[in-house]
Amino acid sequence: MTDSLRFACTGCGKCCTGHHVPLTLDESRxxxxxxxxxxxxIEAFVVDGPxxxxxxxxxxxxxxxxxxxGASEMRVSVTxxxxxxxxxxxxxxxxxxxxxxxxxLVCRIYPVEINPHIPLRPExxxxxxxxxxxxxxxxxxxxxxxxxxxxxxxxxxxxDRDDIAAKVAVCQALGMTTSALKGNxxxxxxxxxxxxxxxxxxxxxxxxxxxxxxxxDDDLTVKLRAxxxxxxxxxxxxxxxxxx
Ligand code: SF4
Ligand code: SF4
Numbered sequence: 677m678t679d680s681l682r683f684a685c686t687g688c689g690k691c692c693t694g695h696h697v698p699l700t701l702d703e704s705r706x707x708x709x710x711x712x713x714x715x716x717x718i719e720a721f722v723v724d725g726p727x728x729x730x731x732x733x734x735x736x737x738x739x740x741x742x743x744x745x746g747a748s749e750m751r752v753s754v755t756x757x758x759x760x761x762x763x764x765x766x767x768x769x770x771x772x773x774x775x776x777x778x779x780x781l782v783c784r785i786y787p788v789e790i791n792p793h794i795p796l797r798p799e800x801x802x803x804x805x806x807x808x809x810x811x812x813x814x815x816x817x818x819x820x821x822x823x824x825x826x827x828x829x830x831x832x833x834x835x836d837r838d839d840i841a842a843k844v845a846v847c848q849a850l851g852m853t854t855s856a857l858k859g860n861x862x863x864x865x866x867x868x869x870x871x872x873x874x875x876x877x878x879x880x881x882x883x884x885x886x887x888x889x890x891x892x893d894d895d896l897t898v899k900l901r902a903x904x905x906x907x908x909x910x911x912x913x914x915x916x917x918x919x920x
Pocket of ligand 1: 764765
């Protein structure tokens with residue numbers, strides 16, 4: 677893996693097609709108010725137990741929130757993302773972003789990774805080969821070279837931490853309280869957007885619904901039940917279980 681990558685966006689628009697774009701809480705609010713659909717992705721882990729990647733301990737703890745689950749407790753990580761199964765609703769016929777000046781943080785950061793534990797690899801990105809053969813140095817030693825880009829990455833990570841309690845409150849208000857185990861999959865919800873916007877506008881403090889884990893693997897079920905966690909394997913109706 678190279679230590680240094682140069683990059684110049686070719687404007688191909690591929691990153692604006694078929695990508696659910698993670699949004700901060702404020703960006704989610706704006707997305708909802710402008711008529712967009714938000715998809716909610718949830719994964720959970722037990723501290724120093726199942727689902728927790730030990731080498732990412734600090735990172736996953738800071739962007740997660742404790743919730744009751746059966747007789748035990750787990751931590752959930754919640755992503756609100758712009759639901760873009762095809763072309764983003766803001767991409768015009770010339771492959772230009774119609775909200776360029778106010779586009780989400782993640783759109784400004786791409787193709788750089790937000791997660792400090794995921795190295796940037798061009799083969800994992802949509803950008804064409806020529807994008808990596810021109811332009812200034814983008815990253816050096818996996819760190820963004822441009823201080824403004826580095827600040828955007830930090831702002832995105834900070835929003836993940838600042839927003840998690842409110843995101844969990846929204847999930848609880850809308851009954852989105854079944855998660856998957858981190859590393860085993862995630863659950864995905866497409867909330868009705870009027871209710872989603874209302875939940876965002878009236879964040880309830882301290883609301884504590886009980887959560888459950890969707891698990892389809894028999895061995896994992898036995899292991900998690902032994903920890904007192906509430907499990908389900910029923911065919912979901914309100915959400916989709918995306919297993920790995
Ligand atoms: S908001 Fe703009 S930059 Fe972001 S995915 Fe949509 S079209 Fe692309
Ligand atoms: S996929 Fe890469 S090269 Fe194409 S528009 Fe997005 S950032 Fe630019």
